[in-house]
Amino acid sequence: xxxxxxxxxxxxxxxxxxxxxxxESILSKILRSSxxxxxxxPPTPIEDDTEPNEAEVPNGDETYxxxxxxxxxxxxxxxxxxxxxxHIGQSVRSIFDRAFSVLEGVKVEVFxxxxxxxxxxxxxxSRAGCAFLVGGLGDKEALAVANAADQARIPALILSGESxxxxxxxxxxxxxxRYDKALVLxxxxxxxxxxxxxxxxxxxTNLCMAEAKAFTNAFLKLGGQPKMVxxxxxxxxxxxxxxxxxxxxxxxxxxACSSRAFVILGSIQNARRVLGFMEFGGLFALxxxxxxxxxxxxxxxxxxxxxxxxxxxxxxxxYSAIKFQGVHxxxxxAELADLADLLVAAIQKDNLRDENMxxxxxxxxxxxxxxxRSGMLRIEGDKVTGQNLxxxxxxxxxxxxxxxxxxxxxxx
Numbered sequence: 001x002x003x004x005x006x007x008x009x010x011x012x013x014x015x016x017x018x019x020x021x022x023x024e025s026i027l028s029k030i031l032r033s034s035x036x037x038x039x040x041x042p043p044t045p046i047e048d049d050t051e052p053n054e055a056e057v058p059n060g061d062e063t064y065x066x067x068x069x070x071x072x073x074x075x076x077x078x079x080x081x082x083x084x085x086x087h088i089g090q091s092v093r094s095i096f097d098r099a100f101s102v103l104e105g106v107k108v109e110v111f112x113x114x115x116x117x118x119x120x121x122x123x124x125x126s127r128a129g130c131a132f133l134v135g136g137l138g139d140k141e142a143l144a145v146a147n148a149a150d151q152a153r154i155p156a157l158i159l160s161g162e163s164x165x166x167x168x169x170x171x172x173x174x175x176x177x178r179y180d181k182a183l184v185l186x187x188x189x190x191x192x193x194x195x196x197x198x199x200x201x202x203x204x205t206n207l208c209m210a211e212a213k214a215f216t217n218a219f220l221k222l223g224g225q226p227k228m229v230x231x232x233x234x235x236x237x238x239x240x241x242x243x244x245x246x247x248x249x250x251x252x253x254x255x256a257c258s259s260r261a262f263v264i265l266g267s268i269q270n271a272r273r274v275l276g277f278m279e280f281g282g283l284f285a286l287x288x289x290x291x292x293x294x295x296x297x298x299x300x301x302x303x304x305x306x307x308x309x310x311x312x313x314x315x316x317x318x319y320s321a322i323k324f325q326g327v328h329x330x331x332x333x334a335e336l337a338d339l340a341d342l343l344v345a346a347i348q349k350d351n352l353r354d355e356n357m358x359x360x361x362x363x364x365x366x367x368x369x370x371x372x373r374s375g376m377l378r379i380e381g382d383k384v385t386g387q388n389l390x391x392x393x394x395x396x397x398x399x400x401x402x403x404x405x406x407x408x409x410x411x412x
Contacts, residue, residue, distance in 0.1 A: 194224070298319040
């Protein structure tokens with residue numbers, strides 16, 4: 001009897017406790033979810049193998065550290081100065097250091113993003129009073145800087161990468177996109193009478209897919225007929241190229257001249273092998289001596305690579321890029337040096353200092369190309385005001401401009 005009495009007391013106690021603290025239903029938990037919990041997941045950016053994406057933090061330490069003393073600056077550089085891509089960030093920093101050395105009275109500060117701590121770096125730049133940000137190397141970091149700068153309401157110039165299509169009022173991309181470069185190539189091929197073009201991807205990286213997609217969309221937009229083929233670089237490449245050649249040539253070889261182009265994607269070594277197998281498969285055979293050979297399209301990222309000078313297999317291949325000014329080790333360095341000069345010219349034009357540096361974007365939008373420079377400026381959320389893209393032809397491992405003068409283009 002005592003046991004029953006105790007059980008009744010326990011039941012009553014638990015009932016009172018439940019009434020005092022009612023359990024939360026699943027529905028109520030969902031209804032009270034904050035907007036922060038339901039944030040839109042940003043699109044996954046395309047990786048770029050030629051430029052940094054996500055640098056690793058040294059020694060695996062992901063805790064962001066900075067000096068306790070708050071610096072004051074007019075303009076801030078955000079670069080991966082340490083980690084996996086630290087050497088690229090340091091190289092880019094030296095380019096801008098040289099360009100900014102002519103500026104008097106402009107306080108420039110540099111913050112290390114470490115490749116994965118962009119948000120913290122932008123917050124530090126904001127506390128330093130930066131009126132303008134310059135940074136973003138590689139697709140992932142470029143979008144991260146763009147988003148963080150837009151959220152902090154600090155105007156920013158993005159150094160590389162691809163836009164995700166979002167319009168950000170105070171953020172501009174400073175280099176032509178893959179699609180812009182592909183448009184110039186596509187226009188060049190169509191002017192040469194090429195109506196059929198194959199992108200031959202001898203690689204498996206996201207960069208290859210991005211390059212192939214950019215050219216396919218550009219060629220299709222201008223009225224061409226693009227096709228795509230993937231060659232597995234880890235398999236019997238010769239067999240795959242042979243099957244590809246048979247599909248292009250068909251059961252019987254053509255007796256009339258045909259105009260074709262092959263966009264070769266991948267490393268220089270793989271491209272050289274693919275071209276050899278393509279020639280062996282009969283893709284470069286001419287029905288008549290008067291017929292023109294197919295046009296081979298290369299990647300602009302190959303420019304300045306030492307491997308290109310070790311082979312003549314790619315002689316005659318064309319690509320779209322800006323004309324290098326001075327000596328640079330890669331197209332990335334050449335374009336960033338061009339952009340740094342344009343930035344300095346804009347600051348000097350309106351004598352921008354302190355808080356007035358936030359008007360730098362308006363000045364850039366109205367800038368003409370700097371004499372001796374191409375003026376690679378891509379306006380995000382507006383029409384492209386200028387990117388001088390030329391067609392180059394590889395001759396003995398070196399890209400030579402074959403267009404009479406740089407083409408002034410405006411993308412939609």
